[in-house]
Amino acid sequence: MGMLEKLKKALYRIYGLYFKEIRVLLKDKFAMLIIFALPVFLVLVLGEVFGGVGGDVESTSVESIAGGDTMEIPKIGLIDLDLSEGFPNLDLSSVFVNKCKLYESSGALTIVESNNQTELDTLLGTGVLNGYLIIPDMFEYNLSIHFPAIIIVTLDILDQTLLESTQSVIDTIIEDFKEENNFTGVFNYEITRANIPETGQTLFLGAPIFFPMVLFASAALTSAQLIVSDIPKDRMSLTPANKFEITLGKLLAMQTLMTLLIVLMLVLSFFLGMTVRGSVLDFFWILFVIALSGVTFGLFVSAIARVPLEALQFFIFAFIFQIIGVLFVQDENILRFLPMFDGYKIVISVVLRGQSPLSVSIYYIYLYVEFFLLFVGAYLIYNRKRALL
């Protein structure tokens, strides 16, 4: 048999193995849930289908910071100590207090009025309040003589779930008050938040972390069971199919499903309003490479594990350590070995900034090398395993 004939038959076998794997995966309900349902749910969450996630970077209106059903409302203490006068026809501190009450009635915050700072400190210390603000004496007078007024703002940093929204509400009220009364200060900041789309902002801002993490996790988790849980694979050794062909068949089948997932996530993200500066093709390609890296990592884990449970545990450890690495390790020479970090850097530069892929070629190289080494490693380890026949 000539080389060409051998190659043709090998390709035919890989083709058969590929379809067998696809069929097996499609019948596995949990695999389908992990591959499709969970990532799609997450895209919907970030697409704010279920309501707001975090703060809108452009939010300044009452309506936009009143979060509706899905947001917790900060409790803010308020003391008005201002007895000064000077502004014509208006009691400015009362106007400020009324502004706070207007926001309270719209559901943006709950106000606890007091005359005693010690009382507010106690409430803050016990977690009843998320922050408090004090309008000091001379507030109105300073503003009336074209001088800045400094208000006292104290925030509780122990409840970090509400810290950001507390500060955001206070900023919004102050900005609204200043704008209404034409207190622009020396510098009237005209801040333009450039380069972010008007729609799908959460998806856009979360993309560098979200897409690589979800694709890598989804691919690796499912692939981690492909070899170790495939009981009939040992019977394959009785057929002309070799272990390289079996490994390649699994890789191709899994990558096909991941490609479908990538298309689904991209279509859904763009449908929910996300836009990018880079090309969609570049976006697709980086997600494809990250998924490939996840699949080969999963296959490697699956090859070294003795039982399915062990493979799952290996995956959980690797995933947790990768997340901790990305968040807490500072040395980029170490971080480049983590596919999620490489994905983060490429997505932010190529997809969001629209830079050329060549500008971040180092991260692509790391991903390609990792893919190659993990695939060869998975094959070699699987090849050394004895079939249970």
Next chain:
Amino acid sequence: MSQEIRSLKERRKRIFGLVRKELDTLVKDKISMFILFIIPVIIIAIIGFGEISLETFGSVNIWIIDYDESDKSQEFIDTFKYNTTTDVSVKTKEDFNMTAKEFEEYALEKLPTEDLSAYIVLVQNFSQNLNVNGKTELPIYIDYIDFITAFVAQASIIDGTVNYQLANLQFESDIFYFPVMKPQESLNLLSSATPFLTGIIIFACMNLITTQAIVGDKPLKRLLTTPTFRFEVIIGKILAYTIIAIFQIVLILVILEIGFGVQFRCLFIEIFLMLLLLAVNSVVIGIFFSSISSSRLQSSQLFLFFFIMMLLITQIVRIPGIVNFLPLEQSRAAFTDLAFRGKSLIEVWPNLLNITLVTLVFFAINIIYFQYIKKEFI
């Protein structure tokens, strides 16, 4: 004979036997021991020695486009170049040998790239506006693609303008505030993360291990042919894993307090008991997953799915109706109140009650399922 089997003394004896058997098996399982005692230490150590890395990735580059070319605008630029407290790089048109117009076009082109974080435009009448009106507009363009760098850039610009006003005694009607963070003693990264981190570690480790308690217990079928009652098996397993949890919680708290100096403002026993309640909760939920699963793998997958969903709801979605019943959220709130606000156990009763209610519900479901529904053992 039947009465003897049902007597309290005999039941207690059987449950103790079950606990001992379970502990023997657990202690011999190296992977379980690794998950329970080594993983928490590694995670705490990484965070204890680490710093947030994503914050330090991008350098902040600010360009100032000066159309005014007056002494005042130069003072403004100098304040930014030499007086900003944060570590930023400030460049002007002289650095690129361009006119103001060319420089603005170049800045607009460069804003989406990593070369530029933000640019400020000093308008043509900058000096005149300040001298005549005491105020001027200040157009600022910030690149928000990398939002962490954007926040640093914005803070640096505000900082620079305040410095300029103080240095030149240039004031106008404005409202400032300098937020005071309380408690005022600085919390390091580990201390800030502790309320959520301890919950995650204890829940994840205990839950992951207990997902194998029933489904991975091969001799269990034989055991049920003895006079042992099914609910005794459940209680025996819960007690055994709770004993293991005691060691894990003590280890975590000792490492946090002695190893990394995290200061707790409550009695050690109070925080220990709260975390023990969380551990019992995770054990009961883990045993439930183990009861309803048909394989060890499926049980672990259930854990993973539940854990990811709980993390998402607790950290991102925060749906009030659901988040209040999630053990991670309740333990986070209770830990903060106990350890950092110095409250007592009695004062955090709503959190403890929520965890207890969820535990009892899962315990009841476990007993009913194991007693009447799980077909393999009926």
